[in-house]
Amino acid sequence: MTAPRVVIVGAGFGGLSAARALRRADAEVLVIDRYNYHFFQPLLYQVASGLLDPAEIAHPVRSILRGQRNTDVRMDEVRGIDLHRQVVRCSTDIPYDYLIVAAGAVTNHFGNQDIAAHTMGLKGLSDALALRAHVLERFERATETTDERERRRLLTFVIAGAGPTGIEYAGALSELFVHLLPKDFPRLDFAPVRVVLIEGRNRVLETFHPRLGSMAAGVLRRRGVELVLGRTVTEADAAGITLDDGTRVDAATVIWTAGVCASPVGKQLTELPARFGRVPVRSTLQLPGHDEVQVIGDLAELEENGEPLPMLAPVAIQQGEHAAANVIAMSGGGAPTPFRYHDKGTMATVGRNYAVVQLGRIRVAGFVGWLMWLVVHLTYIISFRSKAVVLINWAWNYIFYDRPVRLITEVGPGRAAEQQTEEQR
């Protein structure tokens, strides 16, 4: 009997942990991703705020899995999945005996085309680079315009959604605007600079304990972030946004972190998607009706204690390991086992010296939380080199309130966005 072909779709936290857990398995493993790198999403906002360079949070999948003789990597776009013929359709058809789908999630604009067209996401590495260039360019433009109203618009930065990404980016931006950019733009009046964080619920960080949420909110407010709770963005255009109570905010930059939904790949796996397009799976992570297919991470909908598991890295990582174990069991004639999530807790930082941490009943906020955040994130980052560089940058930034990486290299996207705005105005 030949080794089974195991195909893993997606090289995010889930797919990568599955691939690693299969390194000693008697199987032919193939990891497919449309990019050639795995990146550490929790630090993406630092790339977007010019603190880190892409290479410091991203690493080529091929070198991560280099040591694994039984594993191959393919940079390709998944065009479809034929569950009956058991092939993944890419530039060529790729047959599988076992399939692990870890395609993750994408930004959710809730079907609003205007919002999709006039806001920027913060989900991928290219989003972060485009955003970094865009934010810095607003300041360049602000120094040039003579129109007061336009300058205020250029210097207004709206973030929709106060989840971890939203509040972490809001904190990073306010730091950038308060401590650093005034030195770069000594002749620019920073009074009109605004960071507006809009959240539809009445609290920030809903996945955290309310006390932690309100503490984080307090810190953000003290750091100059305008919090607008209980309001949602209903319209977006080239000039700004409108809230559900009719409030108008003129802004040249609107960052959309108000929602994610499952990758479109999910449509290939089920006709009856769950909330946010997630794919309902059995407790064993298997796709109902297709024992050879497992779905993990943000893409999978699995309830535990009546609650769907959150879209978090630890869930994806643990499910990846579990899916690998199931494959090994099944290929050995055994049975897959149900998945149990071990809550490792969650944390979020609002910038210098302050983070909120929640480990089951233990809740920490402030400087200690920030140190915990620092340690955890540093240990997670894959390559040693990245760690060294990240440390240097963080130390540098911490001591000198400086951000090393403030290059508008993505002139393409940056300018494009700019021109687009011009035209539509």
Place this chain on the structure above:
Amino acid sequence: MTAPRVVIVGAGFGGLSAARALRRADAEVLVIDRYNYHFFQPLLYQVASGLLDPAEIAHPVRSILRGQRNTDVRMDEVRGIDLHRQVVRCSTDIPYDYLIVAAGAVTNHFGNQDIAAHTMGLKGLSDALALRAHVLERFERATETTDERERRRLLTFVIAGAGPTGIEYAGALSELFVHLLPKDFPRLDFAPVRVVLIEGRNRVLETFHPRLGSMAAGVLRRRGVELVLGRTVTEADAAGITLDDGTRVDAATVIWTAGVCASPVGKQLTELPARFGRVPVRSTLQLPGHDEVQVIGDLAELEENGEPLPMLAPVAIQQGEHAAANVIAMSGGGAPTPFRYHDKGTMATVGRNYAVVQLGRIRVAGFVGWLMWLVVHLTYIISFRSKAVVLINWAWNYIFYDRPVRLITEVGPGRAAEQQTEEQR
């Protein structure tokens, strides 16, 4: 009498050294560049070969000049220069009392549209990023195709022009292909991988002493680079190139380092450009007929001992300082002095442990030359932080034959180029 307005066009080596030399001058200095960063061009090939990240060789102009109270920076495109009204035309008109034009040079395709369309340059930061992504993507594609001929084409990398940029990039690529990528692509046969360096003259590095050139050529050959001397590229299409002797080379990647010419800004300054569109200037760097205008760096044509000064960083830097001194003299009622170039020598590396160095009569080649190259380049790089990071990367690369930065982040350009090739094939 109010302080004169000194406008500097270009934040390259020339413009920046002029701005710095004016830091104590009683003048209103404005530096205009279409990018917000100054970058260290001599190391651009390392970004293009995935050894360094952009932020390690580039730094925002605003932070470089942050300390200078009399200096402002503007990120803008120069649309024209009105020598009579004494204004630089950008998004708004910028008047000047003294103008220093350091707009530099651009890639020269010698008017061949096909070559412009089907080759990639290595002059700007975006060129380097696009090239890095493109080269890595060729290998990804090569693993996917089943067509032997197409695979050979994908794995053939042509570099036109054996000046410093050409040979340094050829050396960097051959290292990348020999030491590193085989680990990332264990299932790919590397036998068909070719690096072809084409040079119209009968020698490489014509600005160096012939002995150094032939030594460098020897090392490149030993490292697997195919040198084609005395031949020029006459045609380029989506599938490859044709040489002047009719030789056909099928290649999916053609890098054009065969020539540069003065920035189009030069046309605003003279009706009678010199060779390569450079602007002839007086020995004082002044524009004939416009004493208040000085032209420096690659853009300026100035002969010394019957030879036009080379397009090199040291020339631009020294001319920048001299132009600043002239401005200070003139604004004080004095007279500008003629410029003399102090040859600091030139150097070029062909990769690990080997560089050729020429300091007047002193000529060094090999490991010692490489150490000198290392020291000089490290000292040149502007910010401390960059130095630290660059050191880490170089050490890492030197010890582990590894290249930290191998991300295909520019999926945009990369894919675009790809699709273009597809269509045109």
